[in-house]
Amino acid sequence: MKLLHLSDLHIGKIVHGYSMLEEQKNVFQQIINYIQSEQVNAVVIAGDIYDQSIPRNEAIRVFDDFLTELAQKNVPVLLIAGNHDSPDRISYANRLLTDKQLFLLGSFNGSLQKVTLKDEYGEVNFWLLPFIKPLSVHDFFEEHSIESYDAALNAVIRTADIDYNTRNVLVSHQFFTKSGVEPIRSESELNPVGGLDAINTNLIEKFDYVALGHLHGTQKVGAEHICYAGSPLKYSFSEIRQTKFVLLVEINEKNNSVTTKKLALTPLHDMCEIKGKIEEILSKEFSSLINKDNYLHVILTNEEEILDPMEKIRSVYPNVMKYTPENSRTKKDSINTQQNSEQTNLSSYELFSEFFLNVCGCTMSQEQAKIVKELLETEVAE
Numbered sequence: 494m495k496l497l498h499l500s501d502l503h504i505g506k507i508v509h510g511y512s513m514l515e516e517q518k519n520v521f522q523q524i525i526n527y528i529q530s531e532q533v534n535a536v537v538i539a540g541d542i543y544d545q546s547i548p549r550n551e552a553i554r555v556f557d558d559f560l561t562e563l564a565q566k567n568v569p570v571l572l573i574a575g576n577h578d579s580p581d582r583i584s585y586a587n588r589l590l591t592d593k594q595l596f597l598l599g600s601f602n603g604s605l606q607k608v609t610l611k612d613e614y615g616e617v618n619f620w621l622l623p624f625i626k627p628l629s630v631h632d633f634f635e636e637h638s639i640e641s642y643d644a645a646l647n648a649v650i651r652t653a654d655i656d657y658n659t660r661n662v663l664v665s666h667q668f669f670t671k672s673g674v675e676p677i678r679s680e681s682e683l684n685p686v687g688g689l690d691a692i693n694t695n696l697i698e699k700f701d702y703v704a705l706g707h708l709h710g711t712q713k714v715g716a717e718h719i720c721y722a723g724s725p726l727k728y729s730f731s732e733i734r735q736t737k738f739v740l741l742v743e744i745n746e747k748n749n750s751v752t753t754k755k756l757a758l759t760p761l762h763d764m765c766e767i768k769g770k771i772e773e774i775l776s777k778e779f780s781s782l783i784n785k786d787n788y789l790h791v792i793l794t795n796e797e798e799i800l801d802p803m804e805k806i807r808s809v810y811p812n813v814m815k816y817t818p819e820n821s822r823t824k825k826d827s828i829n830t831q832q833n834s835e836q837t838n839l840s841s842y843e844l845f846s847e848f849f850l851n852v853c854g855c856t857m858s859q860e861q862a863k864i865v866k867e868l869l870e871t872e873v874a875e
């Protein structure tokens with residue numbers, strides 16, 4: 494059986510003010526082409542369908558078109574909600590859609606959901622697990638104390654009726670790590686604080702394949718058969734050096750190794766970074782070497798302040814998304830902020846007083862101080 498594993502579509506995402514919808518439509522067409530050329534038997538979408546829990550109308554339409562086209566190709570689709578999705582919206586009409594071989598699971602309802610597909614070697618069980626938090630799982634397992642993501646996954650897997658003598662695929666959208674191995678992370682993932690959400694891969698090693706979503710860089714986690722497909726497009730400048738892929742997974746007889754192959758995706762506009770003084774960057778010599786359609790992050794190294802830098806850059810590079818000054822002043826500032834944040838244990842009032850002093854050059858009057866204190870108190874009360 495050949496699966497196409499994708500994840501983290503983030504349909505409707507806006508990156509630095511630029512809508513990604515046209516990019517997304519284009520990349521979905523590439524995915525449809527792969528389904529045809531590789532004769533794929535099922536498509537697994539491991540969460541973060543939309544970028545927002547209440548997606549914009551245009552985003553819903555783009556997903557509707559994609560899903561309809563998959564259904565018309567008669568390819569079963571196994572899909573779960575990610576942390577960006579609204580579980581109920583993803584589950585909408587899902588009982589009706591199973592007739593079309595579309596298996597959409599938004600909410601966790603107490604146990605892993607099984608969907609069985611068949612190939613020439615027999616049955617393959619797909620276990621669908623939408624994104625879960627310890628608190629949301631806790632209600633279903635009152636006898637256990639579930640305080641961590643690791644404990645939550647443990648309870649879910651342990652209570653599932655999985656026959657490991659048959660072939661099993663887990664579809665999940667959590668942050669899995671192999672102890673001691675640092676994963677590749679991206680800014681667009683919305684990292685939760687610390688490593689509290691990390692789950693050890695020991696819990697899922699017995700599956701024949703684990704189709705993961707959540708991390709935006711394509712990667713294996715501690716084993717050949719536990720994979721993050723990554724997002725189909727670059728969604729932040731931290732991903733500029735990544736190539737984006739969907740994974741073609743081939744599952745044969747039980748215990749015959751599962752193979753994965755990366756199929757590359759090409760964006761309409763690539764995302765890159767250029768660096769230099771503004772006069773260099775705007776020069777013909779420099780700009781003729783750059784694809785001007787690309788989405789750009791421009792790092793300006795001029796020492797002096799530049800008036801309307803974005804406008805100047807845009808006159809040559811229409812798709813500039815962001816610029817950052819980088820000179821002796823900004824380097825000094827960043828050292829200062831680092832030092833400040835190390836010693837910051839100040840109250841909101843103290844922080845504001847400091848801010849006022851920096852901006853106005855004097856301390857607040859008694860009356861001003863009173864207003865700020867009152868405002869801060871109402872803020873807390875709400």
Ligand SMILES: [Mn+2]
Pocket residue numbers: 501503541575577681682707708
């Ligand atoms: Mn994501």
